[in-house]
Amino acid sequence: MNRQQAKDLLPIIQAFAEGKTIQQAGRRGWFDVDSINFDLCKYRIKPEPKYRPFANAEECWQEMQKHHPFGWIKKTCGDCNFLHIMELYSTGILINKVDSFGSFRNLIKTYDSAFAETIFADGTPFGIKEE
Known part of the structure; x- marks a missing residue:
């Protein structure tokens, strides 16, 4: 050698x-x-494997059905909060967050920001796997 x-x-x-x-x-x-x-x-x-953000609500919905618990994502930075997806839009998601005081807040995230900041609750990236 x-x-x-x-x-x-x-x-x-x-x-x-x-x-x-x-x-x-x-x-x-x-x-x-x-x-x-x-x-x-x-x-x-x-x-x-390479992942990318969802392009639309249909793509997000199809992928969400493969992950358990259904409709739950987790933040990748800071505190380890679990977030519940309430609605899907063409450009992003509406999530329900519980703050440190036990109050609920609704947040809207674009698919790009959700991809960068969260993962599915089962630990896989919140996006589409590219083949």
Whole structure:
């Protein structure tokens, strides 16, 4: 192994040590591996799925039906508040938030801001997975 090969393999080894999935090139494409051999195999860090914000209410509704508990999202920053989706609009959502005093507040979020600030209650991104 030369220095350039070591530089190329270093991020793979780091990701492997951190518990990320590593893939090896094969005849039929990439496949997950449980160990790394320092031979002539090609390795990569398994790509993370890409998500995007919802384009409209119909797209949001279809995706919401796949997640449980239905209609609940969670903030990704700050306090870990769960929010209930009350209504869907063409450009965003109306959510019901309980503040620290136990009072309810309604907030309107665009699909872009909801994608950036929340996830579904089951932990998956609040958006559409792109294939």
